[in-house]
Amino acid sequence: MKFTLKIWRQAGANQSGELKTYEIDNISSDMSFLEMLDVLNENLVQKGEDPVHFDHDCREGICGMCSLYINGRAHGPQRAITTCQLHMRSFNDGDTIVIEPWRAKAFPVVKDLVVDRSAFDRIIQAGGFVSVDTGGVPDANLIPIPKDTASEAMDAATCIGCGACVATCKNASAMLFVSAKVSQLAMLPQGQVERYSRVEKMVAQMDEEGFGSCTNTYACEAECPKEISVTNIARMNAEYLKSKFTSSDSFAGKS
Amino acid sequence: MATVVNIFSHTIGRKLIMALTGGFLIIFLIGHLAGNLVLFVEDSQLAFNEYTKFMTTNPFVKVLSYLTYISIILHVIYAIVLGRMNTQARPVRYSYNKPAQSSTWNARSMTLLGLIVLVFLIIHLKSFWFELKFGAVPMMEGTDLKDLHTVVIAAFSQWWYVIIYVLAMAGLAYHLDHGFQSAFQTLGLNHKAYTPVIKSIGRIFAIAVPALFALIPVYVYLTQNNIL
Numbered sequence: 063m064k065f066t067l068k069i070w071r072q073a074g075a076n077q078s079g080e081l082k083t084y085e086i087d088n089i090s091s092d093m094s095f096l097e098m099l100d101v102l103n104e105n106l107v108q109k110g111e112d113p114v115h116f117d118h119d120c121r122e123g124i125c126g127m128c129s130l131y132i133n134g135r136a137h138g139p140q141r142a143i144t145t146c147q148l149h150m151r152s153f154n155d156g157d158t159i160v161i162e163p164w165r166a167k168a169f170p171v172v173k174d175l176v177v178d179r180s181a182f183d184r185i186i187q188a189g190g191f192v193s194v195d196t197g198g199v200p201d202a203n204l205i206p207i208p209k210d211t212a213s214e215a216m217d218a219a220t221c222i223g224c225g226a227c228v229a230t231c232k233n234a235s236a237m238l239f240v241s242a243k244v245s246q247l248a249m250l251p252q253g254q255v256e257r258y259s260r261v262e263k264m265v266a267q268m269d270e271e272g273f274g275s276c277t278n279t280y281a282c283e284a285e286c287p288k289e290i291s292v293t294n295i296a297r298m299n300a301e302y303l304k305s306k307f308t309s310s311d312s313f314a315g316k317s
Numbered sequence: 318m319a320t321v322v323n324i325f326s327h328t329i330g331r332k333l334i335m336a337l338t339g340g341f342l343i344i345f346l347i348g349h350l351a352g353n354l355v356l357f358v359e360d361s362q363l364a365f366n367e368y369t370k371f372m373t374t375n376p377f378v379k380v381l382s383y384l385t386y387i388s389i390i391l392h393v394i395y396a397i398v399l400g401r402m403n404t405q406a407r408p409v410r411y412s413y414n415k416p417a418q419s420s421t422w423n424a425r426s427m428t429l430l431g432l433i434v435l436v437f438l439i440i441h442l443k444s445f446w447f448e449l450k451f452g453a454v455p456m457m458e459g460t461d462l463k464d465l466h467t468v469v470i471a472a473f474s475q476w477w478y479v480i481i482y483v484l485a486m487a488g489l490a491y492h493l494d495h496g497f498q499s500a501f502q503t504l505g506l507n508h509k510a511y512t513p514v515i516k517s518i519g520r521i522f523a524i525a526v527p528a529l530f531a532l533i534p535v536y537v538y539l540t541q542n543n544i545l
């Protein structure tokens with residue numbers, strides 16, 4: 063297959079970038095999108111040019127490292143997959159493909175298509191954890207959890223933190239990510255200790271990082287490779303408001 | 318107090334204000350519409366002017382009307398605050414974007430749709446509310462009632478006024494089609510069984526209420542100009 067690629071090239075964080083056009087040929091329809099970029103980069107290196115920088119790691123849809131805004135969509139044209147799971151057969155021979163980095167103030171471009179997503183890490187550090195006792199391994203059935211609750215918490219926990227929700231949101235809002243991380247712990251008994259301080263701290267950090275607010279367009283859910291539900295956003299709204307309006311330590315000036 | 322300020326300086330608290338004020342305005346629309354429907358009644362002059370008097374003098378309605386003013390002002394202020402925050406969150410825009418694949422047009426255009434409603438509100442308040450409060454609305458003959466009915470009929474007899482009205486109601490319809498269910502989500506109410514029902518009710522409300530509002534000037538125009 064043959065493609066015309068328009069790729070965002072930006073030498074560094076504080077440099078200005080632009081879309082550059084590349085022609086590529088002899089691409090197998092069974093190649094993944096990242097493999098296609100590998101071929102492009104080999105060509106560039108052979109020509110002595112700077113290869114296109116892009117993020118990737120597991121290449122099997124579990125790590126959340128790959129990103130890319132492809133033809134105006136986060137992770138390209140297919141639903142519920144990451145870019146590493148996208149195959150060239152999803153495109154037509156001769157197509158022009160525009161490739162841009164995630165665009166958000168909180169995700170500054172490092173180089174070309176690579177963005178810095180450590181804002182997500184700082185949100186997790188602010189409260190996305192549970193306090194656990196050290197000691198022996200507890201018995202598996204020591205803490206009873208209803209199956210439905212466990213499943214829903216698990217669904218939220220499948221978030222791989224790729225940032226597609228932020229990338230696709232018209233407000234560059236991180237509500238889907240943060241709400242998944244709040245929900246997976248708020249629903250389980252182990253997460254109750256920090257339940258309310260967690261949601262307040264994580265939302266505060268989210269705002270501090272410069273993400274936008276939620277207009278409930280639900281684009282995030284539509285583009286999420288793990289199909290995280292916007293129900294989590296409603297749950298986080300409820301958790302946050304409950305915490306602000308009912309919990310006593312909120313009135314003692316907790317952040 | 319610090320806590321309260323704190324809440325409204327964060328994303329979710331700001332959205333809470335949007336949802337509460339938007340929700341109140343939805344309730345206001347029902348009341349306003351009920352009154353306007355009087356204009357469909359034949360020889361509605363007396364009935365409408367009595368309704369106008371009730372609306373401007375009843376103390377309970379007064380409280381509601383102040384809540385409505387506050388709601389509109391807060392709703393607009395927080396639309397601006399959130400809007401600024403949201404544009405700042407993406408300083409460099411995509412050069413190629415296809416948002417229609419993942420969200421609806423009206424959900425993405427709430428600011429534009431709200432702006433249409435706001436422009437309409439200003440025109441609307443100027444022609445009726447302002448005239449009634451500060452202008453020279455004549456008295457209805459043989460009564461102690463201000464004759465707003467005649468002012469309304471005169472306004473609705475002009476084709477351009479009717480067109481502005483109808484277009485604004487279309488804008489309101491799209492605003493509500495997204496806004497109605499959005500307010501529930503913002504308040505943290507999302508439920509497997511109830512959310513689809515809320516969305517359906519929202520859609521029916523978003524079509525029916527603005528359509529009925531819009532029908533009144535169209536009806537008046539057609540009857541006044543002897544078309545109907």
Ligand code: HEM
Pocket residue numbers: 276277278332335336338339340342343346392393396399427428430431432434435492493495496497499500501503504
């Ligand atoms: C009768 C008039 C109006 C009604 C009933 C109404 C209702 C609503 C409702 C229910 C919402 C959803 C709130 C949420 O997402 O939680 C909303 C959102 C919004 N409204 Fe209005 N509204 C009205 C007028 C206006 C006006 C005059 C503006 C002025 C600009 C405006 C701008 C907005 C914006 C920008 C949003 C989206 C906020 C966001 O989530 O980013 N609205 N409205």
Ligand code: FES
Pocket residue numbers: 117118119120121122123124125126127128144145146147
């Ligand atoms: S590279 Fe790990 S999810 Fe794509």
